[in-house]
Amino acid sequence: MANTHNRSLEVTIISGEDLRINDRPIKNNAFVTVKADSCCSPSSQDSTKPDAQGESYPYWDGKLRVELPAGSRYIVVEVCRRSFSTGDKLVGTAWIPVSDFIGDYTPENYLHFLSYRLRDAKGLRNGIINISVRVVSSSYKGTSSCSSRPPPLVPGFRMPADRENHGGTVTGVPAWYPNQWKA
Numbered sequence: 001m002a003n004t005h006n007r008s009l010e011v012t013i014i015s016g017e018d019l020r021i022n023d024r025p026i027k028n029n030a031f032v033t034v035k036a037d038s039c040c041s042p043s044s045q046d047s048t049k050p051d052a053q054g055e056s057y058p059y060w061d062g063k064l065r066v067e068l069p070a071g072s073r074y075i076v077v078e079v080c081r082r083s084f085s086t087g088d089k090l091v092g093t094a095w096i097p098v099s100d101f102i103g104d105y106t107p108e109n110y111l112h113f114l115s116y117r118l119r120d121a122k123g124l125r126n127g128i129i130n131i132s133v134r135v136v137s138s139s140y141k142g143t144s145s146c147s148s149r150p151p152p153l154v155p156g157f158r159m160p161a162d163r164e165n166h167g168g169t170v171t172g173v174p175a176w177y178p179n180q181w182k183a
Contacts (some may be wrong), residue, residue, distance in 0.1 A: 002146075007102070009075065012132040013048050013060045019091050019118070019127040025056035026091060032129070034064050037074035037095070037150045050082045068135075071096055077129055079118055092118025092126040098133070101133045108135050113147040133170060 011031045020026060029052060035045035044067040051058035066075065075098065079091040094116040101112040112133045120126040 001143045005071055009066045009068050010134040010136050011046075011064045011066060011075070011077075012134075013062050013064065013077075014052075014130040014132060015057070015059045015061075016118075016130070017057055017128040019056045019058065019079060019081075021081060021089060021091060023102075026081050027055055028052050030054065030058040030091060031080055031082060032060060032062075032064075033078045033080065035070045035078075036064050036066055036072045037076055048128050060077075065136075068098065077116070077131065079127070079129060090121055092120050092129075094118050094129055096131075096133075102135055110134065 009174040011034050013034070016030060018025075019030055031048050031050040033045055033047040044065075046064035046066055048062035048064065049059045051060055064100065074095045077096060079093075080088045081091055082088055096116055100114060101110075103182045106112075113130075114133060115128055115130045117125055118127045118129055131147075132172070
């Protein structure tokens with residue numbers, strides 16, 4: 001990964017589908033924990049509140065914040081069921097590659113809607129988790145990511161005076177300028 005700094009993720013846990021324990025539908029109190037796979041440093045984690053009514057199709061719509069350390073390759077989403085008599089029981093886990101929402105030409109603050117198959121402790125299929133992920137830049141305040149400042153000019157670039165003679169087609173290529181919007 002070319003990135004050498006930590007990023008903050010806003011992960012919205014939307015819902016789960018067909019969640020089971022020992023091949024039986026769960027009744028209630030399912031919750032989700034999200035953490036970064038971190039080989040070099042301890043990672044942050046955050047959890048939703050238990051869904052008391054959704055049974056095996058819970059609905060959370062809970063926003064979680066997780067720091068993604070440099071070098072992380074996955075975020076880990078664990079669905080558990082809270083029981084006061086036996087404690088928390090793992091329902092299923094999804095390992096989500098960071099490359100699914102970081103990289104290519106996707107801008108920061110872009111909202112990705114993702115669904116992943118959960119696997120239980122034995123590695124068997126055990127439901128689906130529906131989430132959205134947004135890589136939050138330091139300037140993101142929950143509004144538009146547009147700035148009132150114009151983009152920096154590229155030295156030596158000049159707009160043709162007669163656009164019709166130059167084809168009239170513009171091709172955009174994303175370019176990253178480190179720290180271009182920091183004050």
